[in-house]
Amino acid sequence: MEHNIEIREMTEADIESVLEIDQLSFANPWPINIYYDELNKNSYAHYFVVTVDQKVVGFCGTWIVIDEAQITNIAIHPAYRGKRYGDGLFQHVINFAIxxxxxxxxxxxxxxxxxxxxxxxxxxxxxxxxxxxxYTDNQEDALVLWVNL
Incomplete structure (x- = not known):
């Protein structure tokens, strides 16, 4: 069965779905107000969602400051992992950054x-x-990764 897959800018209407994915994906999910602030108050922030048949199944945020981008978060709903949606979303964000x-x-x-x-x-x-x-939930170390675009 063919699915309609779209990657687009996140809107306020997507926040509830994004919050659910965040809660299913991270030990310390962001509170809802941060998403509203990122969309409405942070001029550096750019957020995207991937939808399957118009259902939000993943999201990615990035801050662009001058010529550097920092990925703030990226997650795919657990039921949709392993289907390359994260791959497509990450490629979209890289293309946007370039x-x-x-x-x-x-x-x-x-x-x-x-x-x-x-x-x-x-x-x-x-x-x-x-x-x-x-990471504050278990004090795990973070690996910092970077690439020149």
Whole structure:
């Protein structure tokens, strides 16, 4: 069965779905007000969703400051993982960054999150360091990855 897949800018109407994905994906999900602030008050923030048959199944946020982009978060609903939606979403964000004259993109990822690291390395991101005890839920280290675009 063919599905209608779309990647587009996130709107306020998407926040409830994004919040659900955030809660299913992260030990410390963001409170809802942060998403409203990111969309309405942060001029550096750019958020995107991937939809399948008009259902939000994933999201990604990035901050672009001058010529650098920082991925704030990226997640796919657990029921939709392994279907390459995250891959397409990440490619879209990279293309958006390039179109906005970004020269370097970076992110943090849990040292234990091998599937995400494999995706990022596919796009040329390389380790740039470790942030010790970065994640507050279990003090896990974060691997800092970056790529010149």
């Amino acid at each position: 179109a906005n004259n970004v020269s370097r993109l970076s992110l943090e990822v849990r040292v234990s999150n091998i599937p995400a690291q494999q995706l990022y390395k596919k796009y040329g991101l390389v380790p740039g360091g470790i942030r010790k005890n970065y």
